[in-house]
Amino acid sequence: MTSRKRLTDLRGPQARIGRLLSFSFEAYLHMLTNRIMVFLSLAYAAFIVVYLLVPGLGPALKGITAVVWVLWTPQFFEAMKALVLVRTRGLAFGHLNGEFAHLYRKRYGKHPGPWRAVPFIGLAVWVAAFVIMLARWTP
Amino acid sequence: MKTSPVMIFEYAGMLGVPALLVVIAILSLAGVTGALWTVLLSLVAAGCAVYGLISVRQVYGHARRKPKEES
Numbered sequence: 333m334t335s336r337k338r339l340t341d342l343r344g345p346q347a348r349i350g351r352l353l354s355f356s357f358e359a360y361l362h363m364l365t366n367r368i369m370v371f372l373s374l375a376y377a378a379f380i381v382v383y384l385l386v387p388g389l390g391p392a393l394k395g396i397t398a399v400v401w402v403l404w405t406p407q408f409f410e411a412m413k414a415l416v417l418v419r420t421r422g423l424a425f426g427h428l429n430g431e432f433a434h435l436y437r438k439r440y441g442k443h444p445g446p447w448r449a450v451p452f453i454g455l456a457v458w459v460a461a462f463v464i465m466l467a468r469w470t471p
Numbered sequence: 472m473k474t475s476p477v478m479i480f481e482y483a484g485m486l487g488v489p490a491l492l493v494v495i496a497i498l499s500l501a502g503v504t505g506a507l508w509t510v511l512l513s514l515v516a517a518g519c520a521v522y523g524l525i526s527v528r529q530v531y532g533h534a535r536r537k538p539k540e541e542s
Contacts, residue, residue: 367530369522370526371527373484376516376519377515380515380519411486458493461492465492
């Protein structure tokens, strides 16, 4: 018997990322920028190699770095959230029901409070570094 | 999305490249140039290439691959 994992659910096929827009703008933004970054990251890698070989491409590298930086923001932020979610067993940024979350805290003695701040601290560093890059970086 | 063992490298790129870019920004405050600069940019390029290639596989290849026949 042949079985095929269906990449679809009640919200529609998973390949259609626009379905996310109706219930999670954050998830939609993450997937939209992911789809762009899939190709842009390869182009950026190639451009860095060209920059290292051909002189005079500094301003162009700075420009494309700024674009990559902005589009990478949701990837970076969501990856940090995912790691915190795993670290706190779903208590931070998860959608556990109240009773289950209470039992989890009781079982593992874990409070997600400080962990919730980690992605936002990372994001603050990321934005500050972006401003520094724009102001001071002269490749 | 289907998971895959190589996705760990995708996540490494997703966090590693931003970390390297932050280091580059901080070093630009100190005016660092030369070999260190080249090494850092090469690492960024390598991270982007790995992230991009695995993402292409995840988004356009792996998820659409036909499963093995079950006997």
